[in-house]
Amino acid sequence: MKTAMLGLHAETSIHAGAGAALDVVDLPIQREAPTGWPCVFGSAIKGALRACAAARGAGNVELVFGPKQENAETSEFAGALLVGDARLVLLPVRSLSGHFKWVTCPAALERLKRDAERLGLVELAKLTFDKSVLEPSAEAEANAQPVALAVTAQESLFLEEYCFTVQASDLSSVIAALAQLSGTTGFETALEKQLVVVDDDDFAFLARHATPVTPHVALDSNTKTTIGGALWYEETLPPETLLYVCLAAHDARKDQARFEAKDVL
Numbered sequence: 001m002k003t004a005m006l007g008l009h010a011e012t013s014i015h016a017g018a019g020a021a022l023d024v025v026d027l028p029i030q031r032e033a034p035t036g037w038p039c040v041f042g043s044a045i046k047g048a049l050r051a052c053a054a055a056r057g058a059g060n061v062e063l064v065f066g067p068k069q070e071n072a073e074t075s076e077f078a079g080a081l082l083v084g085d086a087r088l089v090l091l092p093v094r095s096l097s098g099h100f101k102w103v104t105c106p107a108a109l110e111r112l113k114r115d116a117e118r119l120g121l122v123e124l125a126k127l128t129f130d131k132s133v134l135e136p137s138a139e140a141e142a143n144a145q146p147v148a149l150a151v152t153a154q155e156s157l158f159l160e161e162y163c164f165t166v167q168a169s170d171l172s173s174v175i176a177a178l179a180q181l182s183g184t185t186g187f188e189t190a191l192e193k194q195l196v197v198v199d200d201d202d203f204a205f206l207a208r209h210a211t212p213v214t215p216h217v218a219l220d221s222n223t224k225t226t227i228g229g230a231l232w233y234e235e236t237l238p239p240e241t242l243l244y245v246c247l248a249a250h251d252a253r254k255d256q257a258r259f260e261a262k263d264v265l
Contacts (some may be wrong), residue, residue, distance in 0.1 A: 002261040003119040006245040007181030008040075008086055013212065013236040016040040025213055026232040032085075035107075037207045038237055040086035045245055049083065063252040063259050077255075080264045082248040087111065090178065090195075090242035091203075093210050096158035101196045102240070103159065105203035106131035109174060115246055116177075127177035133169055134199055149197040151175075157196065160210055164198065171195060181244050212236050 016039075018030045032039050050065040062068070066079030089112055090102040109129050116124035134147055145165045148157060154166035175195060179188035198206070218230035252259035 002249045002265050003121075004247045004249075004265050005116065005119055005121055005124065005181070006247055007183070008243040008245065009182040009184055009187075010237060010239050010241040010243075012239055014040070014241065015234060015236045016044055024233065025235045027234040029211065029235045029237060035207075036204060037088045037108075038091075038211060038241075039088060040243065042083045042085045042245075045086055046081070046083040049081075060252070060259055060263075063254055063257055064264050077253045080250045080252050080259065080261070082250075084246035086243040086245045087115075088207065088241070088243055089181070090240075091207055091210070092238050092240040093159045093196075093206055096161065097154075097156070099194060100240070101157075101159060102191060102194050102242070103196050103198055103203060103206060104174075104178075105198055105200045106134065107200045108203065109197075112177070112244065115244075119246060119248075124177050124180055126173065128173045129171075129197075133167065134197070146199060146202055148202075150195060151192050159196070159198075159206065162202075164196075164202075166196070169197070171197070178242065181242060212238050 014029075015027065016030045018028050021028045029038050030041055030044075031037060046065065050061065053061050053064070062079075064079055064081050067076060087108075089108050090104050092100050093103045095101050106129060109127060110131075113125060113127045116127070133149060145156070145163055148159075148164040148166050149169040149171065150157075150166050151168065151171055152166075153168035157164045157166045174197070175188055175191045178191060178195075184190075213233050213235050216232050216234055218227045219225065220227050247265065249261040249264035251261050252264070
């Protein structure tokens with residue numbers, strides 16, 4: 001078996017839909033059940049990878065991803081590639097104090113480190129972070145403000161409408177690890193200015209309430225007026241979101257096929 005990690009850096013808004021909901025948002029995004037954090041389920045990622053491979057005319061698509069569903073022989077063999085969910089590690093959040101911030105939390109960083117260790121990614125597994133430094137100072141407690149960490153200290157930082165006291169911290173290990181997940185030029189430099197680490201509970205709140213929700217309407221093509229009842233609200237992951245996917249490849253499972261795990265990746 002061969003393993004790898006695929007970094008996903010959103011260039012546009014992403015709607016990986018969870019279907020209809022009973023909430024105000026008609027079309028919510030997919031979320032993890034235990035944490036409520038946004039994600040993209042592995043089945044959707046695998047389908048997108050397959051479509052991309054087919055569009056590029058790649059060979060051995062069925063050996064890698066398995067037979068097509070319309071194929072009567074779908075149970076003949078399984079695909080050689082296992083695709084995990086796309087897990088959130090950096091959420092872009094609007095800042096009333098200036099440019100947007102990339103926000104993460106100790107739980108997300110610890111999970112990334114564990115996944116890197118499990119996949120044998122030595123460089124990425126070097127990520128270290130001391131979450132005890134998130135303990136609020138006496139001054140912050142007196143002001144009833146939650147604490148956030150950044151490369152540079154700041155008296156106050158507004159994420160959405162919530163104010164944080166920012167303490168300076170050595171985040172070089174975190175920045176170096178996260179930079180490996182994005183192919184964007186200058187991403188590491190940008191992180192030095194925009195990375196913020198908040199408490200797990202604060203991150204859970206932002207992950208639930210700081211994602212964009214956009215109203216949509218359908219217009220009558222003749223009158224150019226809104227069709228009755230054709231108003232809906234759609235939730236998305238914003239551009240600049242950073243996620244990652246764990247991949248595991250096996251040798252091709254079809255009899256007499258000579259396609260090794262390293263070739264699958």
